[in-house]
Amino acid sequence: MKVGVAVPQMAESYGPGTTVDWARAIDAGPFSSVSAGERVTFSNPEMVATLAACAAVTERVRILANLWVLPQHAMPMVAQQIGTLDQLAQGRLDVAVGVGARDDDYRALGREFTNRHSRLDSSVAELRQLLAGHPPFEGAEPVGPLPMQPGGPRILAGAMGPKAMRRAARWADGISGFDIAGDAQAIGRVNDLADKCWTEAGRDAPPTKISGCFVAIGIDDAAGVLRSFTARYLGFLGPELAGVIAATATTTTPDALRKVLHGAEQAGCDEFIVVPATTDLRCLDAVAEVVAARG
Numbered sequence: 001m002k003v004g005v006a007v008p009q010m011a012e013s014y015g016p017g018t019t020v021d022w023a024r025a026i027d028a029g030p031f032s033s034v035s036a037g038e039r040v041t042f043s044n045p046e047m048v049a050t051l052a053a054c055a056a057v058t059e060r061v062r063i064l065a066n067l068w069v070l071p072q073h074a075m076p077m078v079a080q081q082i083g084t085l086d087q088l089a090q091g092r093l094d095v096a097v098g099v100g101a102r103d104d105d106y107r108a109l110g111r112e113f114t115n116r117h118s119r120l121d122s123s124v125a126e127l128r129q130l131l132a133g134h135p136p137f138e139g140a141e142p143v144g145p146l147p148m149q150p151g152g153p154r155i156l157a158g159a160m161g162p163k164a165m166r167r168a169a170r171w172a173d174g175i176s177g178f179d180i181a182g183d184a185q186a187i188g189r190v191n192d193l194a195d196k197c198w199t200e201a202g203r204d205a206p207p208t209k210i211s212g213c214f215v216a217i218g219i220d221d222a223a224g225v226l227r228s229f230t231a232r233y234l235g236f237l238g239p240e241l242a243g244v245i246a247a248t249a250t251t252t253t254p255d256a257l258r259k260v261l262h263g264a265e266q267a268g269c270d271e272f273i274v275v276p277a278t279t280d281l282r283c284l285d286a287v288a289e290v291v292a293a294r295g
Helices: 016-027 045-058 077-087 103-108 118-132 164-171 184-200 222-233 239-244 254-266 283-293
Strands: 001-005 033-036 062-069 094-100 154-157 174-176 208-215 271-276
Touching: 001 016, 001 062, 001 283, 016 033, 016 045, 016 283, 033 045, 033 184, 033 271, 045 062, 062 077, 062 118, 062 174, 077 094, 077 118, 094 118, 118 164, 154 164, 154 254, 154 271, 164 184, 164 271, 184 208, 184 254, 208 222, 208 254, 222 239, 254 271, 271 283
Parallel strands: 001 033, 001 271, 033 062, 062 094, 094 154, 154 174, 174 208, 208 271
Antiparallel strands: none
């Protein structure tokens, strides 16, 4: 199982140099990918610009958009952004897509929150056509630049429930899940569901399976930092529920991370994404030691 790392874009202390410092350090480490996600009404930097910087200063790791909320956007612009990112990354881009869970982000962008699952299906179909070089309408030029990867990068689905997974099995190359506690049984249930839905959909190849969790190790008061980070990230759920869920985030020691990674591998993950709760590079150093020791 490969291990990737997300830049800590949701941490409060994320600053002007964080993206480049972390991307370079991730590229130099025993990691498979560097990733960033999309959120609008929050303090994080914008995903596409962040990934562009990561692509420009790395040479080895894959660049993972994790997760792109497609129903919030017009597909010709997304296609152009994907083509640009894939060129900057020289063909190293992967894209995970989903519907998101925050109404405020949709409202901020002037998009409807309703019917977003069916809109995701149609958005992916349109996006694949655009990435293959088909024009957005008759008489138009194709949207450029085209990706370096023919037909575009892999498209993974941020699907976890049965209905969403069955839909994803029709159009996705795999799944990108997440479990705040990094619980092997929960991750395994999602992966097993993906395998089942892919088989039922008559897909020839099994789905790529990615998961991840929040982590804080190698720093002072790791447990407090992780709880605070998780509760702040989940603040849109309300303080009480956010606090309850934050209490399940316990990957705060190297041993705990080793257990999470072992469990995720046993659960069938092809890659696991470590999402740091801090911008302190000591956390990345500690994660690198754990991953390197896995061999």
